[in-house]
Amino acid sequence: MTPVPDQPPTPTAGPIGGPIGGATRGPWVRVARDFARSPLAMTALVVLALVVLAAVFAPLLTPQNPYDLMQLDIMDGMLEPGSPSAAGGYTYLLGTDDQGRDLFSAILYGLRISLSVGVVSALVAALVGASLGLFAAYVGGRTETAIMRIVDLQLSFPSILVALMILAFLGKGVQNVVLALIIVEWASYARTARGTALVESRREYIQAADCLGVPMRRIIFRHLLPNCLPPLIVMGTIQVGRAISLEATLSFLGLGVPVTEPSLGLLISNGYQYLLSGQYWLSFYPGIALLVTIVAINLVGDQFRDVFNPKGRG
Numbered sequence: 001m002t003p004v005p006d007q008p009p010t011p012t013a014g015p016i017g018g019p020i021g022g023a024t025r026g027p028w029v030r031v032a033r034d035f036a037r038s039p040l041a042m043t044a045l046v047v048l049a050l051v052v053l054a055a056v057f058a059p060l061l062t063p064q065n066p067y068d069l070m071q072l073d074i075m076d077g078m079l080e081p082g083s084p085s086a087a088g089g090y091t092y093l094l095g096t097d098d099q100g101r102d103l104f105s106a107i108l109y110g111l112r113i114s115l116s117v118g119v120v121s122a123l124v125a126a127l128v129g130a131s132l133g134l135f136a137a138y139v140g141g142r143t144e145t146a147i148m149r150i151v152d153l154q155l156s157f158p159s160i161l162v163a164l165m166i167l168a169f170l171g172k173g174v175q176n177v178v179l180a181l182i183i184v185e186w187a188s189y190a191r192t193a194r195g196t197a198l199v200e201s202r203r204e205y206i207q208a209a210d211c212l213g214v215p216m217r218r219i220i221f222r223h224l225l226p227n228c229l230p231p232l233i234v235m236g237t238i239q240v241g242r243a244i245s246l247e248a249t250l251s252f253l254g255l256g257v258p259v260t261e262p263s264l265g266l267l268i269s270n271g272y273q274y275l276l277s278g279q280y281w282l283s284f285y286p287g288i289a290l291l292v293t294i295v296a297i298n299l300v301g302d303q304f305r306d307v308f309n310p311k312g313r314g
Helices: 027-035 039-056 103-139 141-155 159-170 174-200 204-211 216-252 264-272 281-308
Strands: none
Touching (some): 027 281, 103 174, 103 264, 159 174, 216 281, 264 281
């Protein structure tokens, strides 16, 4: 009797629908594959990467440090785009402002401040808000009620009003702007994390962990948090763009970063009074840089939302 050759074992479905074993594809591989299906989102991601690289390597790409007053020449003030410097060393591609500051250099350095403020405030706000939201959902009772009422109170006030009140008390400065944005943003993360954790906390693996006596901290950060990450990632992406926009608004109103370290909002504010007098470049080019950055971040965030939404996948 001819022996029947051994058949390879039938792969079983993994947690994301793929086979278990050597051919297993992790969830982040599926996320990257689904994200790449949108040409618009990929274009936005490339643009955002170029913006970040330009901001990081600004000292290597710019002919001038706009924060160094010793490098500014008042004789080069209000030059049109493409004008040469008075010393003849280089050409101002985007013109100069009233202080002789190279606008191209100022935009790249301003991007560094805007991006750093947006990313740092979003990360810290996510850490604080998500921790409180997960804790409230897991503990429940009066603790959850107290935390969520504070969240509701926070979200009932306009963000710009809260930020203005904080900065009016603390004063100007990058650190104060970051602190104000953290206070403004943490409540949104807390509500999102709590809503997702309420669903996850009713599942069997959480109940099994409770029965096994697993410490609460381990349950929250090793079991609940990984399963609540997708909506938090989407929220974080959107909040970075929102933080950059809010920082630009505060700087435009004169309550953001100091004049010696202008961000994009402050550059727009400095050129606003000249907008209708022919010196359009003072506000136009910083505004375009701010617009491109925020739109790219929002498009990336929208695609992440579609990728992480099970109902949106075919």
